[in-house]
Structure formats: structure tokens, C-alpha cells
Amino acid sequence: MIIEKNINVFLDTIETINNKLIDKASYDLMTGVFNRHTGIEKLELMIQKSKFKNEPLTGCFIDVDGLKFVNDNFSHNDGDELIKKIASILKSFSREEDLLFRLGGDEFFMAFLGVNHSDAENIFLRINIYLSEYNKTSEKPYDLRISYGINSYDHNKNIDEFIDSADTKMYKQKSEKKILQI
Known part of the structure; x- marks a missing residue:
């Protein structure tokens, strides 16, 4: 016994x-979100599900704006807090069936099964509105901002091409923001 x-x-x-x-x-x-390895595994499963169910799959590559500025002018602890806060906000805008993972550094990827490109754009419009409102009341000496690129999954492409295409769109948006700031 x-x-x-x-x-x-x-x-x-x-x-x-x-x-x-x-x-x-x-x-x-x-951040408490999935890491890159697990995120890629789960994204592969979402791709298979998308093909099987013939549902749209939309991905978004997200980059935290201004991390280097925060790290250089305040502290790396503030930079870490910035990354954590952005992850928390992204998580709050995702459904249980959505996927959010950290690619590394200040980069994240979100995937939405059954959500088309236009609906994903609306999600990120709401996220940006939220960030804008948050920044108005925040006591931080810097703003929380993101750049993102949204891409609809093409069943003829592989997972790397899916992520890379969203990454390219994110960098285009980030470049356009920099031009507007000049």
C-alpha cells in the first residue's frame, strides 16, 4: 500500500x-505567446485545415515600432515591457482559434483561419485605434506602435513564402511610415 x-x-x-x-x-x-518553433508547427496545421475545409487563411507579420529608440533612450527593461505590452494587446484582439506567436525579437505573426484579407485589415484597424487611445492616456514617454503586413494564404505557396510575403508587406508599410515622418 x-x-x-x-x-x-x-x-x-x-x-x-x-x-x-x-x-x-x-x-x-x-511574452507568454507561442514561440517560433511551436507557432510554425501550429501554422502548418492551420494551412492543412484551410486546404481541407477550403476556408481562407490570412496571416499578418507584425513588427514593434521604435524598440531600438526605447532600448537606447530608456532601458532594455522598458524595451522588454514594450514587447510584452504589444503581445498582450495582440492577444486580446485574437480569438481562441487564431494563432499568435513570437518570431523573435520584436516580431510576431498572427494567423486567422476563416478570415479574409479585408476582415484581417479591420482587426488591425481596431488594434491601431486601441494603440492610439492607449498612447493618449499612457504615462510612458514613448508611444506603442506597430507595423504590419497582411497576406492571404495561397495554397500553391509554402509556409515560408506565406510568412515572407507578409513580412515584405510589413516592411513596405514601415518604409511608408518613415517617409511620412521626414
Whole structure:
């Protein structure tokens, strides 16, 4: 009886440790969203689901604007807080079935199954409105801003081409913003 009880406690401990390892391997420790590796795996599954269900899949490459400025003029802790806050905001605008993951640094990717390009644009319009309102009341000496590029998945392309196309669109938007600031 005692051995059986000890074995059960031991098995419960192993299960708890295993679950913690899975979380550490799947999530970005700083932001709490999926990490790149897990995000790519889940995006591949969304692509398969999109093909099978013949539903649109829309992706968005997101870059945090002004991170270098914040790091250089305030602190890297402020830069980390900026990244965390943007991740939290993006998460708040996503549905349970949507995918959000951190590609690395200040770059994120969101994917929306069953959402067309126009509807994804509307989501990011609402995010930008939210950021604008947030910035008006924030006590931070800098604004929270993002650049993004939205791309509809083309079933003739691979996952890298899907992400790269959204990345290219994001850089185009970022460049246009810089031209407007000059």
C-alpha cells in the first residue's frame, strides 16, 4: 500500500514536471505567446485545415515600432515591457482559434483561419485605434506602435513564402511610415 502510494506520488510529480517542460518548450518565456518553433508547427496545421475545409487563411507579420529608440533612450527593461505590452494587446484582439506567436525579437505573426484579407485589415484597424487611445492616456514617454503586413494564404505557396510575403508587406508599410515622418 505504501509503495503504491509512493509510486502514484512519483508519477504525479513526473507528469507535473513533464507539463512544465512542454510549456517551456512551447511558449515564449517573456511574452507568454507561442514561440517560433511551436507557432510554425501550429501554422502548418492551420494551412492543412484551410486546404481541407477550403476556408481562407490570412496571416499578418507584425513588427514593434521604435524598440531600438526605447532600448537606447530608456532601458532594455522598458524595451522588454514594450514587447510584452504589444503581445498582450495582440492577444486580446485574437480569438481562441487564431494563432499568435513570437518570431523573435520584436516580431510576431498572427494567423486567422476563416478570415479574409479585408476582415484581417479591420482587426488591425481596431488594434491601431486601441494603440492610439492607449498612447493618449499612457504615462510612458514613448508611444506603442506597430507595423504590419497582411497576406492571404495561397495554397500553391509554402509556409515560408506565406510568412515572407507578409513580412515584405510589413516592411513596405514601415518604409511608408518613415517617409511620412521626414
